[in-house]
Amino acid sequence: MSRRGAIASTLVGLSTALGNALVSETIARKPGWLQSLDPRVKLTGLLALVLAAALSHRIGVILALWLGATLLGLLSRVSLPTLATRVWLAVLLFTGVIALPALFLTPGTPVLSSPDGKLHITEQGIVAATLLITRVETAATLTTLLALTTPWMQILKSLRSFGVPQEFVMMLNMTHRYIFVLAESASQMLESRNSRTVGILSSAAQRAIVARTAGVLMGKSIELGNDVYLAMQSRAFRGDTKLLTGFRMTSRDFLALSGFLLIAMIAIWLGRA
Amino acid sequence: MSYTAVFVAHNVDFHYDQVPALRQLSLTVQTGQCVALVGANGSGKSTLLRLLDGLCFPAAGSISFHGEPLTAANLADNKFFLSFRRRVALVFQNPDVQLFNPTVFDEVAFGPLQMAWNSAEVISRVDATLEMMGIANLRDRPPYRLSGGEKKRVALASVIVLDPEVLLLDEPTALLDPRSQSQLIDLIQNWRGTSKTVITATHHLEILEDIADRVAVLEQGSVTAVASPQQILSDSELLLRANLVHAHRHRHGDLIHSHPHLHSHSKHEHEH
Amino acid sequence: MHIPDGYLSPSTCAVMYTGAGVGWYASLRRVRRTLNARLIPLISVFAAFCFIVMMFNLPLPGGTTSHAIGVSIAAIVLGPAGAILATSIALAIQALFFGDGGITTLGANCFNIAVVASLVSYACYRLIASNAPLISRRRVFASAVAGYLAINMAALFTAVEFGLQPIFFHDPQGVPLYAPYSLRVAVPAMMLGHLAVAGLAEAAITAGMVAFLQHADPALLSAASGGAAATLAAEPIRPNSLRRLWITVALLMFLAPLGILAAGTAWGEWSLSGETHYTSSSPSSALHRLATIWTAPMPAYAPPFVKSASFGYLLSAMFGVGLVLAGSLLVQKLWKRRSTAGSTP
Numbered sequence: 001m002s003r004r005g006a007i008a009s010t011l012v013g014l015s016t017a018l019g020n021a022l023v024s025e026t027i028a029r030k031p032g033w034l035q036s037l038d039p040r041v042k043l044t045g046l047l048a049l050v051l052a053a054a055l056s057h058r059i060g061v062i063l064a065l066w067l068g069a070t071l072l073g074l075l076s077r078v079s080l081p082t083l084a085t086r087v088w089l090a091v092l093l094f095t096g097v098i099a100l101p102a103l104f105l106t107p108g109t110p111v112l113s114s115p116d117g118k119l120h121i122t123e124q125g126i127v128a129a130t131l132l133i134t135r136v137e138t139a140a141t142l143t144t145l146l147a148l149t150t151p152w153m154q155i156l157k158s159l160r161s162f163g164v165p166q167e168f169v170m171m172l173n174m175t176h177r178y179i180f181v182l183a184e185s186a187s188q189m190l191e192s193r194n195s196r197t198v199g200i201l202s203s204a205a206q207r208a209i210v211a212r213t214a215g216v217l218m219g220k221s222i223e224l225g226n227d228v229y230l231a232m233q234s235r236a237f238r239g240d241t242k243l244l245t246g247f248r249m250t251s252r253d254f255l256a257l258s259g260f261l262l263i264a265m266i267a268i269w270l271g272r273a
Numbered sequence: 274m275s276y277t278a279v280f281v282a283h284n285v286d287f288h289y290d291q292v293p294a295l296r297q298l299s300l301t302v303q304t305g306q307c308v309a310l311v312g313a314n315g316s317g318k319s320t321l322l323r324l325l326d327g328l329c330f331p332a333a334g335s336i337s338f339h340g341e342p343l344t345a346a347n348l349a350d351n352k353f354f355l356s357f358r359r360r361v362a363l364v365f366q367n368p369d370v371q372l373f374n375p376t377v378f379d380e381v382a383f384g385p386l387q388m389a390w391n392s393a394e395v396i397s398r399v400d401a402t403l404e405m406m407g408i409a410n411l412r413d414r415p416p417y418r419l420s421g422g423e424k425k426r427v428a429l430a431s432v433i434v435l436d437p438e439v440l441l442l443d444e445p446t447a448l449l450d451p452r453s454q455s456q457l458i459d460l461i462q463n464w465r466g467t468s469k470t471v472i473t474a475t476h477h478l479e480i481l482e483d484i485a486d487r488v489a490v491l492e493q494g495s496v497t498a499v500a501s502p503q504q505i506l507s508d509s510e511l512l513l514r515a516n517l518v519h520a521h522r523h524r525h526g527d528l529i530h531s532h533p534h535l536h537s538h539s540k541h542e543h544e545h
Numbered sequence: 546m547h548i549p550d551g552y553l554s555p556s557t558c559a560v561m562y563t564g565a566g567v568g569w570y571a572s573l574r575r576v577r578r579t580l581n582a583r584l585i586p587l588i589s590v591f592a593a594f595c596f597i598v599m600m601f602n603l604p605l606p607g608g609t610t611s612h613a614i615g616v617s618i619a620a621i622v623l624g625p626a627g628a629i630l631a632t633s634i635a636l637a638i639q640a641l642f643f644g645d646g647g648i649t650t651l652g653a654n655c656f657n658i659a660v661v662a663s664l665v666s667y668a669c670y671r672l673i674a675s676n677a678p679l680i681s682r683r684r685v686f687a688s689a690v691a692g693y694l695a696i697n698m699a700a701l702f703t704a705v706e707f708g709l710q711p712i713f714f715h716d717p718q719g720v721p722l723y724a725p726y727s728l729r730v731a732v733p734a735m736m737l738g739h740l741a742v743a744g745l746a747e748a749a750i751t752a753g754m755v756a757f758l759q760h761a762d763p764a765l766l767s768a769a770s771g772g773a774a775a776t777l778a779a780e781p782i783r784p785n786s787l788r789r790l791w792i793t794v795a796l797l798m799f800l801a802p803l804g805i806l807a808a809g810t811a812w813g814e815w816s817l818s819g820e821t822h823y824t825s826s827s828p829s830s831a832l833h834r835l836a837t838i839w840t841a842p843m844p845a846y847a848p849p850f851v852k853s854a855s856f857g858y859l860l861s862a863m864f865g866v867g868l869v870l871a872g873s874l875l876v877q878k879l880w881k882r883r884s885t886a887g888s889t890p
Contacts, residue, residue: 006602006603006604007602009602010600010601010602013600013602014597014600017600017643020643021642021643022418024642024644025415025418047648047649050550050648050649051555051649053551054550054551054554054555054558054649055555057716057722086644087644091549094549095549095551099725101726101730102721102725102726105725105726105730106719106720106721106725107719108718108719108720123718124718124719124720124721125725127718127720128720128721128722128725129725131720131721131722131723132551132552132723132724132725135550135551135723136549136550136551136552138551139549139550139551139647139649140549140550140551140644140647143550143640143644143647143648144644146641146644146648147641147642147643147644148644151375152375152415152642153375153376153379155641155642156375165573167573167576167577167585168569168573168634170585170589171585171588171589171592171630171634172634172637172638172641173373173374173375173589174373174585174586174589174590175589175590175592175593175596175634175635175638176375176593176638176642177372177373177374177375177415177416177417177589177593178369178373178589178590178593179593179596179597179638180416180417181369181417181593182590182593182594182596182597183597186597186601203604206603206604207603207604207749207753208753210601210602210603210750210753211749211750211752211753211754211756211757212753212757213601214598214601214615214750214753214754214757215753215754215757215758215761216757216761217594217597217598218591218594218618218622218754218758218765219758219761219762219765221590221591221593221594222587222590222591222622222765224369224370224586224590225586225587225588225589225590225591226583226586226587227365227367227370228370228373228586228589228590229583229585229586229587230323230328230365230370231363231365231370231371231373232373232586233328234326234328234358234362234363234432235358235383235384235387235431235432236354236355236358236359236384236387236388237383237387238354273716273717290764373586
């Protein structure tokens with residue numbers, strides 16, 4: 001990586017992450033199958049499927065769950081290219097690299113040996129690597145679908161209705177809010193530094209810039225935090241949030257929930273040891 | 274003490290850590306007045322607004338609201354707290370500070386919910402306020418997808434939904450484009466002549482005549498002059514001393530002419 | 546070091562959620578006892594800050610880059626309770642909103658990165674910096690060490706959680722069902738990267754920010770100063786509450802299986818049948834040798850009862866914590882000796 005690249009790549013990283021976030025808000029507003037469900041149903045149902053994939057000992061079951069997840073995605077206006085770029089490729093690269101040595105390192109019956117007899121790929125290794133990759137892909141697909149089809153506010157409200165303490169939900173809410181504010185601040189600071197330097201920066205200089213930026217950012221964060229508290233007090237906040245209730249389960253939601261749980265149970269049963 | 278005074282600040286001292294922000298500040302605001310606080314950055318305008326909103330308390334001196342002292346002890350009383358918070362509203366300079374809910378609707382609903390109104394009333398009031406501010410189309414928008422002008426309007430909406438008697442505005446025109454600025458000025462003008470009290474902190478001198486009946490000048494934490502906008506604006510010595518304008522020098526032939534100068538959109542006219 | 550879904554078995558996830566839950570509960574209680582309402586926006590903004598810091602690429606010696614987490618500086622500025630909450634929230638948002646990092650493994654990630662790293666960072670910093678003035682090089686040094694150790698401890702816990710998977714969770718044919726590498730492989734593989742690279746990144750950013758704050762706003766460092774008045778969340782720390790800190794750490798050790806490979810080969814084995822199936826292929830035996838380099842300490846001296854798996858973990862956990870503590874105390878003593886010997890502290 002070029003010496004100047006660290007700061008530039010940070011900027012790219014920041015804007016990519018935020019850009020992705022904006023895309024997910026768009027998908028959450030489309031008229032798709034998952035989008036039409038009560039968020040609590042989605043949270044419970046999709047997590048049940050993730051659990052089923054996690055508990056299964058059989059690759060076939062996991063693959064079936066993966067297929068199901070993809071179908072759910074298509075029904076919810078989440079296209080295959082979107083899933084491929086956001087989830088599948090990233091997982092394949094990351095987990096693939098991690099799983100690769102398992103082919104050779106897992107003890108067991110050799111299936112393929114190198115000509116000189118030093119390297120062996122074992123059956124167990126192949127199965128282990130496949131299990132890992134398919135599990136991670138399936139789980140990632142399901143959790144991404146949850147994130148893509150549910151507006152953040154609804155995720156928070158569902159958490160609240162599941163009994164997550166009020167302070168946590170409030171903090172999640174505000175953190176989410178201020179990630180965007182701080183990211184913009186950070187981008188502006190880094191960009192201005194980037195444009196003011198001429199030539200290649202040494203590693204130490206870049207580290208200094210990053211540390212300074214982080215320091216200033218932290219100062220701003222704390223000031224922001226204090227000011228936000230004042231603003232909240234000004235609107236009569238004293239530590240207890242009151243939320244508008246808004247969730248009502250329709251019969252469709254109940255059906256969907258039963259469907260999710262049934263499939264999860266079948267998958268767990270089929271995939272048992 | 275006049276019964277029509279809404280705020281009386283008397284010899285107020287305030288500091289941040291060791292740095293003094295307000296020194297022996299005294300000011301009286303009558304009900305229904307539109308007052309502008311002008312002063313350079315650091316003169317104490319924002320600090321004063323926060324003290325008037327009961328968010329911090331003076332180290333010395335006193336502030337009272339309709340005769341009731343604004344102290345931590347008084348605001349600890351639930352009834353007074355809720356009543357005060359509903360009647361007095363502060364709009365911060367930085368709208369991001371004030372937008373801490375996931376959507377515009379939630380933001381405007383926050384205040385009413387804290388006041389424990391019932392859900393139906395909350396929803397109807399919020400929708401009405403959004404209509405009035407012209408931001409009904411932004412109802413489900415998250416704050417990070419709003420422009421500067423929209424954020425300011427949401428921040429305003431979030432306080433006027435409670436129909437307060439007093440509005441404290443901290444640099445409301447800052448960072449706004451000209452059209453949003455004039456919309457904001459129109460809004461403030463709508464409140465003039467009603468029983469609402471509006472106190473605006475600004476260093477935007479051109480709008481003073483539009484938004485205020487009285488202007489109080491702050492210098493280094495004290496009020497040094499209170500007069501009508503016309504009087505203040507014509508006192509160039511005061512303006513220069515208070516760092517509200519800068520001296521502008523230019524040549525006329527062999528003469529070097531210096532005069533207090535205010536950058537404005539209007540034609541540049543001065544006497545020689 | 547974020548663990549995605551699928552690497553840990555559901556039972557491991559459950560255990561880790563319990564561990565994290567203890568951390569969350571204790572932190573929340575502590576936060577509630579102090580100025581509750583004011584902390585909520587403060588912790589939230591700090592969480593947002595941690596989130597952003599995780600995106601900063603830091604160039605390191607050797608031409609690599611890595612990224613820090615920010616949990617160490619959070620612990621120094623907010624205190625451990627605030628840091629645990631702030632980092633957990635950042636991780637939760639990564640998982641729930643950005644879809645980055647698992648939901649079933651959120652408990653494990655929070656335990657490793659939010660709880661363990663916060664406590665280690667805070668403890669090291671306090672121990673090494675002790676009563677040094679707020680603006681002193683000793684504090685910068687202390688924060689660098691704190692950051693380095695905190696991340697490596699978190700990595701260690703992660704590595705052990707990985708490494709235990711194939712031991713406990715495999716099918717009758719010996720196929721590992723989740724993370725496929727045993728402790729011998731997982732621990733060195735993970736630790737190498739963190740000892741050499743990521744640890745330096747965290748140390749750099751923690752020290753860099755402490756140095757910056759010393760000039761820009763020293764009051765922010767007073768929460769963990771032990772002497773100066775606390776302006777932020779933490780109450781001034783008294784000696785006996787430090788003891789409570791150690792007790793909490795000890796309790797966490799009882800809950801979480803972890804270990805430095807110090808005791809015997811009993812639980813480094815692949816299969817419960819006791820046979821090792823390592824083939825003669827060079828990569829695996831080379832890695833094997835690498836792994837044994839630092840498993841050397843106690844193998845032959847482990848008494849028989851240590852062969853019991855759970856006790857072995859407990860022992861190593863205590864050993865690990867002891868190492869960290871001893872290291873910090875040693876550094877503190879050396880520094881004190883150096884400063885009293887020559888110039889004024």
